[in-house]
Amino acid sequence: DIQMTQSPSSLSASIGDRVTIACRASQTISSYLNWYQQKPGKAPNLLIYAASNLQSGVPSRFSGSASGTDFTLTISSLQSEDFATYYCQQTFRTPYTFGQGTKVEIK
Amino acid sequence: QVHLVQSGAEVKKPGASVRVSCKASGYTFSTYYLHWVRQAPGQGLEWMGIINASGGSATYAEKFQGRVSMTRDMSTTTVYMDLYSLTSEDTAVYFCARANYFDPFEYWGQGTLVTVSS
Numbered sequence: 001d002i003q004m005t006q007s008p009s010s011l012s013a014s015i016g017d018r019v020t021i022a023c024r025a026s027q028t029i030s031s032y033l034n035w036y037q038q039k040p041g042k043a044p045n046l047l048i049y050a051a052s053n054l055q056s057g058v059p060s061r062f063s064g065s066a067s068g069t070d071f072t073l074t075i076s077s078l079q080s081e082d083f084a085t086y087y088c089q090q091t092f093r094t095p096y097t098f099g100q101g102t103k104v105e106i107k
Numbered sequence: 108q109v110h111l112v113q114s115g116a117e118v119k120k121p122g123a124s125v126r127v128s129c130k131a132s133g134y135t136f137s138t139y140y141l142h143w144v145r146q147a148p149g150q151g152l153e154w155m156g157i158i159n160a161s162g163g164s165a166t167y168a169e170k171f172q173g174r175v176s177m178t179r180d181m182s183t184t185t186v187y188m189d190l191y192s193l194t195s196e197d198t199a200v201y202f203c204a205r206a207n208y209f210d211p212f213e214y215w216g217q218g219t220l221v222t223v224s225s
Contacts, residue, residue: 038152094168096157098153
């Protein structure tokens with residue numbers, strides 16, 4: 001199975017901060033990397049697909065990038081509604097594995 | 108618009124089985140695969156398997172092989188996930204999600220809480 005390692009597991013940030021979350025795949029996954037936001041009691045919500053493509057309706061402060069097997073989600077200016085847990089996911093090969101999640105909390 | 112509506116919460120005893128349903132609407136059912144993902148309390152997301160809504164074939168994560176069955180009913184555009192021999196470790200919210208191979212999970216059901224307790 002492809003292992004997805006996310007870091008950090010949690011972070012504290014303030015409104016307006018720039019936030020970056022990393023995700024590393026244990027083997028090549030091309031650009032089949034997606035990012036989701038999940039709020040308590042809700043299903044995950046797709047933010048970024050294919051490493052760097054912004055899902056329709058998602059604010060432009062969210063962006064994704066890739067370098068080999070390393071992927072990054074960036075929130076350019078954190079807003080109150082962005083406090084949530086974020087997951088990366090590879091859809092290169094089944095089983096479609098997720099990272100362990102990054103909880104973004106208010107500082 | 109696309110909707111995936113799941114069945115309600117379940118409480119089961121250890122050793123029992125559970126069936127969770129996911130009714131799809133708003134698109135041509137046979138043109139997409141559906142996945143099942145679960146999330147234990149306070150934990151991350153775990154992919155369980157995928158079913159071809161057209162042909163009905165399914166592929167399961169090795170962890171669930173022999174203990175899970177995913178089926179579909181084209182007449183009601185519903186997919187089902189059966190999980191057998193439940194233990195407390197199966198207590199989780201179960202989600203269905205629509206996506207073809209390689210694609211992101213753009214649409215999700217609302218989730219179904221399955222509680223396994225004696």
